[in-house]
Amino acid sequence: MADIKYDIVEELGVVSESNRGWKKELNRISWNGREAKYDLRDWAPDHEKMGKGITLSHQELIALRELLNKIL
Template structure:
């Protein structure tokens, strides 16, 4: 299996932390040298391991924002 390379360009924020210390974060990440995209996933401390996540381009992120803003919470 090929190694996945990533570079966190900007950390937008942390949504939560698990009892094991993993953080659910929204970051702007470049995967394998490609254009950076917004990424929501769990990260181990120091970002040495990651969980499965969702990667969004700017248009998808705006659509998600609009959906969330329209919800009654």
Template sequence: MAEIKYEIKETVGTLSENNKGWSKELNLISWNDREPKYDIRDWAPEHEKMGKGVTLSADELKKLRDLLNEIEL
């Protein structure tokens, strides 16, 4: 399996943290030297390991924001 190269360009924020120190974060990440996209996933401390996540373009993130704003919590 090929190694996945990534560079966190901007840390937008942390959504939650579990008791093992892993945190669910929203970041702007460049995957394999491609244009950066917004990414939500779990990260180990120091970002040495990651869980599965969701990657969104800026337009998709805006649409998600609009959808979330319509939800009554």
């Protein structure tokens, strides 16, 4: 498997935290030197390990917000 390089450009907030210290975070992340996107995933306390997540462009984030506003 190829190395995946990432740079957390902006930490936007924590959605939840497990009893093991992992946090589900919303961040802006640059993956492999590309333009930063919004990213929601679980992170180990030191940001060295990550769980599965979802990465969204700015337009996708806006569309998600609109969907959430309809159901909440």
